[in-house]
Amino acid sequence: MDINELGSTIRDTRKERQMTQAELSELLGMSRATLSALENGTVSELGIRKVIAICSVLGLELIAQPQTRKRPTLHTLVSEAEQLKRGEG
16 A cells, blocks of 8 residues: 555545544644645655554554555556667566
8 A cells, every 4th residue: 555545545534434634633633734645645754653543543454564566557568668679678
């Protein structure tokens, strides 16, 4: 899960629980701007303790697991094709 997926999950869960960003941020003692940046995937830095606190309040579980291999993006495929054309692959 990347930061965008984490933010989306937090936003969706908050809305399911009919909470505003202001209400959740007040419960957590953090700024609404920080919570908004996390939900939108634009947060520059956020400590793990804050993420755990958010998950705890929303009833979410944070799990660390090995990454699963994802299908390549179009950008990756185009880059590989260009490398093969140049004889670099």
